[in-house]
């Protein structure tokens with residue numbers, strides 16, 4: 001079964017096997033993960049900042065573009081899904097202009113923007129025929145992003161890994177769908193095919209899945225982190241702004257291992273946020289403190305991306321059958 005996208009969705013999404021975007025994961029997502037996700041039929045993505053130094057981004061985009069083109073030549077019956085590059089639009093990101101120029105060179109099909117919404121960036125991506133998706137934690141930011149020219153939105157709800165929102169997924173999707181009929185992905189604790197179908201039933205076009213892909217063979221994470229995702233459940237997730245200045249979800253065991261009390265963390269400081277091209281404090285913090293969403297109770301093993309996506313596809317079909325649709 002191949003999932004057929006909604007008529008109004010832009011062309012890049014027409015080749016998806018399942019309505020899923022593998023979300024960008026700081027440090028964890030690189031070419032191996034992205035290529036495996038795209039070949040498995042879901043959108044793969046990575047933060048541009050994972051390619052260090054900046055010149056590495058050109059090599060990564062070269063490799064991803066060539067390997068996906070080769071896959072498409074060999075398998076015209078099951079073409080790869082498009083990939084996305086995540087740009088952190090924050091004043092501390094001193095690589096943004098250089099990274100955008102590299103994305104322009106490779107005509108990256110989808111650019112995911114986080115934190116700031118910028119009109120000139122959207123215009124630049126449209127210039128090479130790409131589309132932009134902007135991630136937001138509430139309706140106010142969603143409206144701002146669309147005003148600035150974002151083509152689509154990612155609603156980051158409570159329970160998401162990394163910088164999570166506070167709203168129920170029902171609340172945020174309902175509000176956005178009152179005025180926006182473009183591409184909409186839902187992020188936060190989606191870890192089964194049934195949950196992907198639920199996101200669609202709510203009004204989203206895609207499930208945006210992060211943490212379950214940490215526990216895959218292609219993820220750039222140490223074995224203990226992958227096992228932590230497998231062992232962890234929602235109760236093991238701590239919501240704190242200590243590590244980057246913005247509230248996010250983390251695995252309790254990694255906080256304790258760093259010598260901190262997960263139940264008594266001090267408040268963080270927004271001024272410490274650093275997305276610079278160097279090995280900034282954020283990189284250090286995220287290497288020791290493991291980000292994760294609340295959905296990992298559904299992850300019971302480390303496996304290949306292909307196997308994980310097959311499982312999601314089977315669960316999605318079973319959920320449809322259960323509902324008789």
Ligand SMILES: Cc1cc2nc3c(=O)[nH]c(=O)nc-3n(C[C@H](O)[C@H](O)[C@H](O)COP(=O)(O)O)c2cc1C
Pocket residue numbers: 023024025026028047086113114135156159160161162163187188189190208209210211212290291292293294295
């Ligand atoms: C370890 C980790 C790192 C992340 N890094 C980024 C990032 O660099 N850029 C970004 O836009 N989102 C990042 N996210 C958030 C994800 O894109 C996505 O919103 C989230 O993982 C979805 O929730 P889930 O993990 O419950 O599936 C990160 C999430 C995790 C768990």
